[in-house]
Amino acid sequence: MSLPGDCVLDGRVLPVTEATIPAADEGLLRGDGAFEVVRLYAGRPFALDDHLRRMARSCETLMLEADLSGVRDDALTAAGIADGADLLLRLVVTRGGHRIALLEPMTDYGDSIRLSVETHQPTPLLRAAKSLSYAANMLAARRALERGYADALLVTPDGRVLEITRSSFFWVEDGQVLTPPLGDDEILDSITRRRVLDENDVVERTVTLDELRGADEAFTAGTSFEVLPVTEIEGVGSFDAGPVTRTVMERIRARVERELSES
Numbered sequence: 243m244s245l246p247g248d249c250v251l252d253g254r255v256l257p258v259t260e261a262t263i264p265a266a267d268e269g270l271l272r273g274d275g276a277f278e279v280v281r282l283y284a285g286r287p288f289a290l291d292d293h294l295r296r297m298a299r300s301c302e303t304l305m306l307e308a309d310l311s312g313v314r315d316d317a318l319t320a321a322g323i324a325d326g327a328d329l330l331l332r333l334v335v336t337r338g339g340h341r342i343a344l345l346e347p348m349t350d351y352g353d354s355i356r357l358s359v360e361t362h363q364p365t366p367l368l369r370a371a372k373s374l375s376y377a378a379n380m381l382a383a384r385r386a387l388e389r390g391y392a393d394a395l396l397v398t399p400d401g402r403v404l405e406i407t408r409s410s411f412f413w414v415e416d417g418q419v420l421t422p423p424l425g426d427d428e429i430l431d432s433i434t435r436r437r438v439l440d441e442n443d444v445v446e447r448t449v450t451l452d453e454l455r456g457a458d459e460a461f462t463a464g465t466s467f468e469v470l471p472v473t474e475i476e477g478v479g480s481f482d483a484g485p486v487t488r489t490v491m492e493r494i495r496a497r498v499e500r501e502l503s504e505s
Contacts, residue, residue, distance in 0.1 A: 248323050250316040250343035255323065261342070269336025273375035276300035276308070277334045280317065281465045282345075283502055285326040287317055288465075292433045293333070296372060301335065303371040308335040316343040330466055334374070349466050351392055354483055356474040357406065358391040359451065361399055364428045372430060379407040393462075395475060401450040404428055409464030410435040411472075412444070413457040414486045419444045434463040434494070441493040451478060459484040461491075468494050 251261045269275035278293040294310055294317075301308045313333055320331055320343040330349075334342040360382040368375060379396075386394040386407075395411060396404045403422055405411050410432040412421045421438075422429055423446040438444060454460070460472035460481045469491040471483035 250320045252341050263340045267336050267338030274337040275335055275374040280331040282324050282329045285324040287321050289433050300371040354471040354473045355392045357395040358386040358389050358476040360394040362396040383407045397451050403449050406462050409462045412461050414459035420447050437497050438463050441497050454478050459487045461487045
């Protein structure tokens with residue numbers, strides 16, 4: 243499916259090929275800015291207010307002044323451009339004071355996901371921010387693809403499991419759903435993660451990569467795909483897409499449908 247040829251830049255609708263920001267904008271030069279990715283269901287933005295609240299937190303952490311009311315207006319304008327399609331909507335604010343609302347295609351992961359493992363130590367100053375300084379995550383994802391995996395599970399140097407490059411991680415033991423705790427904001431406070439916790443009995447617990455060998459199931463939760471089974475973790479083993487994971491998938495699908503019907 244081809245994408246709409248227009249985007250929203252600083253409140254103006256214009257062709258993507260003509261949308262530019264100054265070369266001196268430190269959002270480009272230094273990755274100094276914040277972003278969110280919102281899912282559009284048939285052109286309707288899901289959990290937009292939650293995403294904007296998280297963007298506000300990111301901006302506060304980065305000491306970045308941003309027109310979040312303008313970001314909201316841009317998001318709604320871009321949703322109109324989507325013309326009823328299922329797309330992702332990337333919202334960006336830069337240190338140079340620019341706002342971008344860009345439509346992107348959905349990523350097709352299939353029915354499940356296989357994960358490589360990457361050692362990663364989050365930057366303390368950025369732990370509370372979804373910032374444009376995202377090169378480490380993207381590098382981990384590219385390295386995963388090179389090794390034949392769909393994405394990477396990020397693990398600290400001492401072996402603690404954190405999250406996946408662009409989504410949250412969960413596992414199942416004896417029927418119990420578990421997930422690493424947010425801790426000192428080493429893990430992103432994911433919009434979908436919150437809903438998994440709301441709709442299911444979930445225990446937050448630190449886990450090491452070695453301890454995951456005792457898991458019965460594993461899954462990931464994220465904006466672009468809701469919930470997907472994890473069928474393999476590099477060096478840990480394989481998992482079946484079991485009944486607990488399927489129940490979580492069904493509950494999140496019902497939650498999304500309910501929220502869309504109420505909006």
